[in-house]
Amino acid sequence: MISDEDVEERLREALRLHAAEAPPGGAMLAGVAAESARRGHRGRLATLSAGAAALVAIGAAVPFALRGPDPAPAPAVVGQQPAASAPVPVTALVPAAVPASVIFPYSPPSAAGYGTPMVMLSAGRPTLVQRLPTGAGATLTLYDARPPAPTSKASAVPATVHGQPATVYSWHWSDDDPQNPDPGTQRTLVWPAAPTAWLSLTVQGEPAPADLTGYAERLRPGALKAPAPFTFGLMPAGWTVDNISAAAVTFCPPGVGPDPTFVNKIAVQLDDSPGTEPKYSDGSATSVQVGTRRAWLVTSSEGQVLQVPTDGGRSLLLQIGPKALLPLDVLLPFAASIGVTPAAEVSRG
Structure with a gap:
């Protein structure tokens, strides 16, 4: 078994590797919206991954830019x-x-139907993206402090992850940008992974809160590395x-x-x-x-x-x-x- 001290040290290692300054969440959302408008021009100014960038951008506290x-x-x-x-x-x-690699300090589920996890640095944050058995994409993002709500109009309900207080936000892409096409309600789970780290989980579509907390509780300590x-x-x-x-x-x-x-x-x-x-x-x-x-x-x-x-x-x-x-x-x-x-x-x- 991996001790709590080992988990904390791995989190500190990931945060140290990727630590620095960054903008508030609204600025990141605005950047994604601006980029979407540019993508029609021969894709010259493209996001790292169209699906991943949209999911990653929703929770923005202080990224760990290098x-x-x-x-x-x-x-x-x-x-x-x-x-x-x-x-x-x-x-x-x-x-x-x-860095020679990007570190994410948790391993996601690996049972049949789950896709191969993809680790990256996105907007300065260690991030993991995985395809779920339902076909939806899940995005996990590591923070060094509690991230703010995804949008100014997001509603919040309490939840728990391994007995720890957590929050499920319901929100829409059009909340802060009426011109943004709105595919429906989005949901994001935020919870403390350790005293010095928080995790944010967003799943495509409109998952039930229990689906979000169930996925979160299947995460296991164990660093994943993606070479640069x-x-x-x-x-x-x-x-x-x-x-x-x-x-x-x-x-x-x-x-x-x-x-x-x-x-x-x-x-x-x-x-x-x-x-x-x-x-x-x-x-x-x-x-x-x-x-x-x-x-x-x-x-x-x-x-x-x-x-x-x-x-x-x-x-x-x-x-x-x-x-x-x-x-x-x-x-x-x-x-x-x-x-x-x-x-x-x-x-x-």
């Missing part, structure tokens, strides 16, 4: 500015603070990492808070094209050198896309939002420091 070291007092790197949008602040590169898709030698100073999945890692510049989207960030992905020609034609394409490889940088009013050929006839794709533009002599060394791991999956965004 912040890189602040810049040293030494002079920053000065270089050529990209042609898109406003002038880019001078930025330095520092050793990367990106990329390694990073360098990252821009003062930026944060807020999303890590098998298909993408996103970096937020100062002033852009963690959320499940790619908006105004640098999103690093693996693409199934070889990268010998520009993937996109709706901008100005320039040939650049990234390490030993010839790459393509396409600049448009939406930002930039840097495509770097890699092994296996595929390419690294860096989607760069308007607020995430970097000088070329910062961007190119950053891209050159990225390696692809066996865990990487080709992005479908």
Whole structure:
């Protein structure tokens, strides 16, 4: 049997690994809504996972965004500015603070009918997504404090999980956004997993409160790890990492808070094209050198896309939002420091 002390230590480990600052829940919901509006434009600014992002975004207290070291007092790197949008602040590169894996400290049910759990960092939070025997998707999110209600109009009823007080919220996507299509009542269970950690469980559809508490009580201590898709030698100073999945890692510049989207960030992905020609034609394409490889940088009013050929006839794709533009002599060394791991999956965004 695993002792309470062991459980607490695993929770602390997960929270330490993924700890930092983040926005309130309303800001995250607004980010998801804004991203939904953008997705029709060739999917260039896509969420990490359409279903997972929508479920993960509902409970937002303080995500554990991963912040890189602040810049040293030494002079920053000065270089050529990209042609898109406003002038880019001078930025330095520092050793990367990106974990090799994402840790979730609980194991979900594994009986027949349950899907394989998927662990990720979403909006700065350790998150687990699993398909239930009913076909609905369940999303578990780890917090270091009690999360607020999913929306301003959510109703709450008391419940218990292993005898501990819990809350079941009923809410609608349109509560705080009348323009958001409303598929019906959503339900979220929130309860304390340990003195220093809370869990939030959201299940698609309109599950009965007993279904939520029943699933919660089937969780067992036992850390699950998901390896990151990329390694990073360098990252821009003062930026944060807020999303890590098998298909993408996103970096937020100062002033852009963690959320499940790619908006105004640098999103690093693996693409199934070889990268010998520009993937996109709706901008100005320039040939650049990234390490030993010839790459393509396409600049448009939406930002930039840097495509770097890699092994296996595929390419690294860096989607760069308007607020995430970097000088070329910062961007190119950053891209050159990225390696692809066996865990990487080709992005479908």
